[in-house]
Amino acid sequence: MTVKKKSWNENEAILHSLQDDILVTNTDGIILKVSDATGDIYNVNSADMVGKSVYDLEKEGVFSPILTPIVLKEKKKITLVQTSKEGKKLLVTGIPVFDENGELVRIVSYSHDVTELLNMKKYLTEMEDEMERVKSELEILRSRHYYSEGIIASSNEMKKVLQVALQVAEVDVNVLLLGESGVGKSHIAKFIHNKSQRKGGPFIEVNCGAIPDSLFEAEFFGYESGSFTGADRKGKVGLAELAEGGTLFLDEIGELSLSNQVKILKFIQEKQFYRVGGTKQRKVDFRVLAATNKDLEVAVEEKEFRRDLFFRLNVVPITIPPLRERTSDIITLIDYFVNHFCEKYQRQRELDEGVVHQLLIQDWKGNVRELMNIIERLIVTSSKPLIEMENLPGPYIKHSADLSGFEYNGQSLKDILEAVEEQVLKNAREKHKTTTQIAQNLGISQPSVVRKLKKYKIK
Structure with a gap:
């Protein structure tokens, strides 16, 4: 018996020589041609796919979503990410094919496995987020001057x-x-x-x-x-x-x-x-x-x-x-401890200007540890967002009275604070030769020093 040899088809040979997934359907979604690589990608037999509807294959979970209805509607090249039954991610492109009358008669689609690329993209995104977090932490550390191993050094x-x-x-x-x-x-x-x-x-x-x-x-x-x-x-x-x-x-x-x-x-x-x-x-x-x-x-x-x-x-x-000999560190320390304890105890608190002045003129016999303790105490015991003079323990208010050298009876809080500020500036002016040195030691800007010296007529 003589077996009839199947005739060679150039188009079919070219189609199957391609390593990519190539799939051709008519306008009803019926698969007319498919490359050998398609079956490997979707884990099915390529020959069994011919004659089947892409709509049925989607229902069976072979791949999803399908391109056919989108290309039919848009009548142009469409690309999307498709997921196979095994969870592969495929970048699928559908191209409409028109006859001599301009009628859409075929849809050709091809795909590339991009599972690894998408995983890499996810990994890179996570790494970018991590780098941003590290960058933010570095910026915070830089903004805290020499805050390293618990050290703040502005002075x-x-x-x-x-x-x-x-x-x-x-x-x-x-x-x-x-x-x-x-x-x-x-x-x-x-x-x-x-x-x-x-x-x-x-x-x-x-x-x-x-x-x-x-x-x-x-x-x-x-x-x-x-x-x-x-x-x-x-x-x-x-x-x-x-x-x-x-x-x-x-x-x-x-x-x-x-x-x-x-x-x-x-x-x-x-x-x-x-x-x-x-x-x-x-x-x-x-x-x-x-x-x-x-x-x-x-x-x-x-x-x-x-x-x-x-x-x-x-x-x-x-x-x-000691802290009393590096007063410019006090402002920086106050700012750090307020932020630290507000975050620790989940409270929103800030110090009134008068309270800051009071803290600036203390002897601080316990130095940084004492300052840290009083800030923590104020954050914990204050019931209002703004920590005012009334929240300060008695001994910390008496110090400012001793320094200022005038009676507080009958004066407004504004007058008291201005008097304290004036005395602090006078002391700083006697100790330092330039306004830049005064600014560094008081933790304020040089223009502010000039403005305040002029305000209180201090030469």
Whole structure:
């Protein structure tokens, strides 16, 4: 029996040689021709699609939506995104075909799998959103001057402190941070650590004044199991050991007893130690930062602090000025703390100008910590959006009365505030030579200083 060989069709050969999905329908949506690639894309047999209606295939979920009715209506090239039964995303284009009389007789469509492109677009969109978020956070940080590791430095005094801190951060030199309680010594210590080559290591803070003298050695160096009554049966790693590869910050170093000072000195010199009850010598690689609000030189003279330990720690001393000596930081700090606590407690509050003036003229014996506490107190206890003089605790109002030198009885609040402002400007004028310096220290613009000096006839 002789098998009749199927005749070769050039158009069919060209159609099936294409790697893309090509589908031809009539105006009723009946599929007339289809490329081999079409079946692979829609996970069906291409030959089985011929003679079927695209409307039926849409109902079966093979693909959706269909182009045929849109092209019939618009009579022009149409492109849309189609979804296959397997969830593929296809960019489908439908082209109308007209006969010699201009009648639409066929619709040819072709598609490209754009699933990966759409996923990439989604990923890029998410990345753009993330970059915008990071960019916004950076802008916020820049707007807060030197606010880094909890530091706000608008004043020249604090900027100098940070400049020195940045210089010493580059080398493993011992640094002694000096200043009153609440000025931010621990924040400067963290700043130095984070700017150093050890920033990838731990920052271990040891409050020498908070650990009982009898427990200091065990807490600092750790202990082996069964070392003493009440000890953990497994033993304990000490704070010194935890500082491996990082920074060891000895806060309130002036509170250490003389006996523990000896142990700390030996540890700093040799960078090795024994746990309590242990016989194995342990080595630690660390950098030492220390801080105190005491005058250690006086303590040395009075035999309360070891001279050799003092010189070991005092390689580079950095003195952080009290808040009352850097008044331009007060305005920036007030603004930051108000925003911070309003966000924390979900309240909308702002300070009356009179309240700001009152805060500017305080002694701030507790420095930044005291300022932070009073702002938090005002945000929490005030019942109105505007925090006024009546919300201030009594001691904070008395200070301004003492400074102004005049009686408040019978005067309006406006007169009182202007009198306080005048006194502040007079004091600033006596202390600083130029209006630019006054502006920097009061946290206002130079034109405002000029205008206010003229208003109060201060020369």
